[in-house]
Amino acid sequence: MYRSVQHQSVTLSPGRQYFFASLFVAQLKASVHKMAQRASDPLLHSQPAYNNGTLPSSEPEDPSFRLASMVQTQRDKTGMALVLAGTSLLGLSTITLILTSPVPKLFAWHPSLNSLSLVLVAIGISVVQPPTPPPDARQKRIDVHKHVLGFATLLLCGGVTSMYYNKEANGAEHGASPHGAAGYVVLLWMIGQAVLGGIALLAGKHGLWLYKWHRLSGYFFTASALFAAFVGGMLTPWSQTRPAPLRIAAYCIGIPLIATGLAMRVQTSKMSFGKRRA
Numbered sequence: 169m170y171r172s173v174q175h176q177s178v179t180l181s182p183g184r185q186y187f188f189a190s191l192f193v194a195q196l197k198a199s200v201h202k203m204a205q206r207a208s209d210p211l212l213h214s215q216p217a218y219n220n221g222t223l224p225s226s227e228p229e230d231p232s233f234r235l236a237s238m239v240q241t242q243r244d245k246t247g248m249a250l251v252l253a254g255t256s257l258l259g260l261s262t263i264t265l266i267l268t269s270p271v272p273k274l275f276a277w278h279p280s281l282n283s284l285s286l287v288l289v290a291i292g293i294s295v296v297q298p299p300t301p302p303p304d305a306r307q308k309r310i311d312v313h314k315h316v317l318g319f320a321t322l323l324l325c326g327g328v329t330s331m332y333y334n335k336e337a338n339g340a341e342h343g344a345s346p347h348g349a350a351g352y353v354v355l356l357w358m359i360g361q362a363v364l365g366g367i368a369l370l371a372g373k374h375g376l377w378l379y380k381w382h383r384l385s386g387y388f389f390t391a392s393a394l395f396a397a398f399v400g401g402m403l404t405p406w407s408q409t410r411p412a413p414l415r416i417a418a419y420c421i422g423i424p425l426i427a428t429g430l431a432m433r434v435q436t437s438k439m440s441f442g443k444r445r446a
């Protein structure tokens with residue numbers, strides 16, 4: 169038997185909405201400006217491209233996260249720009265969508281946490297996409313990837329749990345819609361993906377062969393999760409009552425930009441299963 173529940177709605181005054189939106193845009197501008205400054209620094213471009221661990225690892229300065237090593241070609245740069253543009257659109261538009269909707273608090277967490285999780289997935293993957301660097305730099309990038317994606321997994325668990333309890337509170341059936349059913353698959357997949365990544369690391373040298381499976385599964389997972397979010401944001405009955413421009417910006421433009429950006433940064437040489445190299 170379900171109790172009827174009094175929902176508290178989440179809304180912000182137009183002044184506060186404007187404040188948060190300006191804060192986000194200012195932050196974005198500062199990051200883009202900083203990246204543009206670093207990209208035009210000739211010293212950064214004198215860095216040699218990494219070469220599958222054959223270069224000496226005694227660089228004068230830690231190069232693991234320097235822009236030149238993260239975006240080595242024009243294609244990588246364009247891909248990274250698309251990922252940043254897509255994640256900004258997805259994050260900003262979803263938050264605005266929620267802040268301008270009189271929705272139950274439990275419901276509000278669902279799109280917010282899930283979209284934030286996808287933003288972190290895109291950024292966490294971008295960090296490990298460049299060609300395999302020397303071992304110490306590789307380890308640092310894997311550490312960032314591990315923490316960012318571990319946190320993203322927790323966020324997705326939180327986002328799905330909030331919708332689960334929102335449905336419980338309303339006596340609604342679970343996993344009844346295509347989005348809901350696919351969403352549970354995506355959640356289990358993400359947990360499995362994190363466990364696989366963890367096992368690969370714990371197994372040390374013996375786990376190197378798992379990297380390829382984790383990588384392949386990771387890309388399929390990301391495509392499925394982005395698609396699930398697209399369906400959630402564009403095709404669920406609730407979403408269709410929300411302003412079209414925000415939904416289009418987040419799910420019809422933001423999501424394809426993220427997918428295209430990540431796809432452009434895939435190093436096809438790392439996807440080969442014929443060779444022993446991880």
Ligand code: HEM
Nearest residue numbers: 279282332342343345347348351352354397400401404406
């Ligand atoms: C990867 C991201 C997402 C995942 C994994 C996900 C997962 C889920 C799951 C598992 C449910 C069903 C809960 C239940 O039946 O107990 C659900 C429902 C729902 N989700 Fe999502 N979701 C995601 C993104 C989104 C986004 C971005 C939106 C909207 C902007 C959204 C809107 C909804 C709505 C309106 C429902 C209730 C209606 C229905 O069950 O279809 N979701 N989601």
Ligand code: HEM
Nearest residue numbers: 293296297310314317318358361362365366379383386387
């Ligand atoms: C749960 C969400 C996760 C997703 C979607 C994901 C996805 C990916 C993808 C797509 C790659 C390949 C990037 C490339 O080389 O092109 C990758 C690499 C990797 N991931 Fe994850 N990952 C996740 C979580 C984790 C976690 C939690 C760990 C560790 C505890 C981990 C460990 C690794 C390792 C060791 C690599 C190989 C990096 C390299 O080849 O240098 N991943 N991951």
